[in-house]
Amino acid sequence: MHIPDGYLGPQTYTAAYAAAVPFWVIASRKLNKTLRSKQVPLLALSAAFCFVIMMFNVPIPGGTTGHAVGAVLVAMLLGPWAACIAVSLALIVQALVFGDGGITAIGANCLNMAVIMPFVGYGVYRLIAGRSDTLSRRRWIGAAVGGYVGLNAAALATGIEFGIQPALSHDAAGHALYAPYPLSIAVLAMAVEHLLLFGIIEAVVTGLVIAYIQKTDSSLLYHPAGRITSRGESK
Amino acid sequence: MKTATKLWIGLLALVVLSPLGLILPAKLGAGSAWGEWSAEEIRKLVGYVPSGMSKLGEVWKAPMPDYAFRGQESAPVCTLSVSYIIAGMVGVAVVATLAILVGKILAGRENNEPS
Numbered sequence: 036m037h038i039p040d041g042y043l044g045p046q047t048y049t050a051a052y053a054a055a056v057p058f059w060v061i062a063s064r065k066l067n068k069t070l071r072s073k074q075v076p077l078l079a080l081s082a083a084f085c086f087v088i089m090m091f092n093v094p095i096p097g098g099t100t101g102h103a104v105g106a107v108l109v110a111m112l113l114g115p116w117a118a119c120i121a122v123s124l125a126l127i128v129q130a131l132v133f134g135d136g137g138i139t140a141i142g143a144n145c146l147n148m149a150v151i152m153p154f155v156g157y158g159v160y161r162l163i164a165g166r167s168d169t170l171s172r173r174r175w176i177g178a179a180v181g182g183y184v185g186l187n188a189a190a191l192a193t194g195i196e197f198g199i200q201p202a203l204s205h206d207a208a209g210h211a212l213y214a215p216y217p218l219s220i221a222v223l224a225m226a227v228e229h230l231l232l233f234g235i236i237e238a239v240v241t242g243l244v245i246a247y248i249q250k251t252d253s254s255l256l257y258h259p260a261g262r263i264t265s266r267g268e269s270k
Numbered sequence: 271m272k273t274a275t276k277l278w279i280g281l282l283a284l285v286v287l288s289p290l291g292l293i294l295p296a297k298l299g300a301g302s303a304w305g306e307w308s309a310e311e312i313r314k315l316v317g318y319v320p321s322g323m324s325k326l327g328e329v330w331k332a333p334m335p336d337y338a339f340r341g342q343e344s345a346p347v348c349t350l351s352v353s354y355i356i357a358g359m360v361g362v363a364v365v366a367t368l369a370i371l372v373g374k375i376l377a378g379r380e381n382n383e384p385s
Contacts, residue, residue, distance in 0.1 A: 039306055041320075041327035066376040075373035080277055082369040083362045087284045090337065090358055091291035094300030101303055102291070120376075121369060128365050133357060134332030197305050204322060212322030214305065215312070224304050252273035 036101070036193050036225075037089075037129065038144055040137030042214040044204045047196060052142030058119055058150045065116040074113065077255070081109040082121040086128065089135075093236050101233035104148050107156030107185040108241045111178055112248075114257045118153035119145075143196055147189040156185020156241075169253040175246040182241030183234040187226070190233070194218075194225030285358035289351035292337075296347050334360065 043051070070078070085105040092100040110118035123145045129135040136144045163177030198218030201211040214221070248255050295301075302311060309319045309327065333340070337357035338350055345353075 036303065037306060039327065040329050041323035041325070042305060044322060063376060066373075070373060070377040072374070072377045075370055075377055076274060078373040079366040079369040080274065080281065083366045084277075084281055084284075086361050086365045087281060087288060087358055090288045090354070090361075091284075092295050092300075092303070093291075094295035094298040096298040096300060098300055099302065099304045100295045100300045120372060124368050124372065125365050128361060128368065130332075131330075132332060132334055132364060133337050133361065134330070134335040135337070137326075138330040139326060193305070206321065210318055211316075211320045213320055213326070214323075215316045215320055221305070228304065248273070251276070255273065 036104070036144075036148060036190060037126070037136030038140040038147075038193065038196065040139050042137070042200070043140055043143055043196060044200060044213045045139075046203060047200065047213075048137075048139045048143055051140070051146050051196070055123075055142040055146045055150060058146075059123065062116040062119040066120060069114070070117065074117075078113060078117060078121055081105075081113060081118070082124045085109060085122050086125040088240060089125070089129065093233060095228060095232060099228060101228055101236075103182075103233065103237040103240045104152060104186060104189070105237075105240065106148055106152040106189075107160065107182040107237070108178070108244055110153040110157035110257070111160060111181070111241075111245060112255055112257055114259070115153045115157040118157070119149050122149035122153065143193075147192045147196075151192050152185040152189040155188040156181040159184045169256050170249055174249060174256070175242045178245035179238040179242030183238040186234050186237040187229050190225045190229035191222065194222035197221040197225070281362065285355060285362060288358045289354045292350055292354050293347055337361075 088105045089102050092102050094100050104122065106118050106122045109121050113121070126136060126144050126149060127141060130138055130141050130144070158181075160177040160181035163180055164171070164173045167173040195218065197214040197216065198221030200214040201217050204212040206212065216224070245256075302308070307315065309324060312323070313319050334353075334357050338345070338353040342350060342353060
């Protein structure tokens with residue numbers, strides 16, 4: 036899902052940067068108010084985890100590969116704004132040091148995997164987990180479903196970004212200047228492989244890690260401000 | 271052992287296992303991720319290399335492209351696996367250091383906030 040350089044035209048990658056920057060600014064302001072020093076190691080662990088889990092390319096035999104991202108998992112530990120920062124850092128290092136994802140596409144890749152994915156996935160998790168106890172089954176089920184939906188939302192956004200390229204920029208002969216496949220094909224290809232395989236991998240990874248954390252140290256789960264104190268619970 | 275320590279150990283184990291993400295696709299004949307093809311692959315798929323793509327595609331030369339060392343493009347999978355683990359270690363170190371720096375800067379003002 037890492038869009039390389041050359042697949043998005045200047046209009047698209049500039050617009051994607053313009054869309055991602057406000058999220059980085061707001062995320063920084065939010066964390067400035069809420070992030071505690073003792074959470075910094077968890078932020079580093081989260082960003083590093085996202086970096087590594089994206090190295091596990093899962094093959095479709097004879098076809099393409101894909102991978103989990105971990106953005107929803109991070110959102111469940113530190114909140115969606117911290118997830119935005121953590122995943123963005125991983126994506127920026129992947130692009131600059133390892134050529135995984137383009138330099139021009141950092142805005143788009145962060146928009147897909149560090150904004151859309153954690154916020155959509157975390158929203159789904161909150162809907163399912165509700166006000167359940169931190170040890171409740173609804174937590175890890177919400178985590179798995181949130182991971183599945185979050186990754187698929189990111190894949191859909193990526194498919195749309197690829198798919199609008201031929202219509203936006205083509206030469207007189209009708210040849211695309213950037214990503215060559217039209218919207219119908221790009222969205223279908225991204226959607227099908229993530230709905231059928233990579234989304235399930237993300238669900239398993241997210242659900243398993245959250246279930247493990249519930250068993251070992253459920254205090255690591257993120258509590259939105261006010262939620263925990265209103266119930267007088269401190270688990 | 272603290273949960274955080276266990277999680278860091280788990281992360282390092284993942285780095286050591288990461289070549290699975292290289293070996294399994296190679297064994298099962300899976301190619302690039304959708305939309306992440308090389309110029310050569312794209313020529314095979316659609317019959318031409320989009321002109322903007324060949325220009326923009328060269329804007330950045332990453333020091334460790336594809337989680338390997340430069341010049342290892344046609345190295346055997348076992349060599350690439352070693353590079354992959356080294357790249358994973360380097361990546362984890364760089365990402366974690368950056369996150370600690372960013373986190374320290376952002377968490378720096380906590381004295382002004384009620385805890």
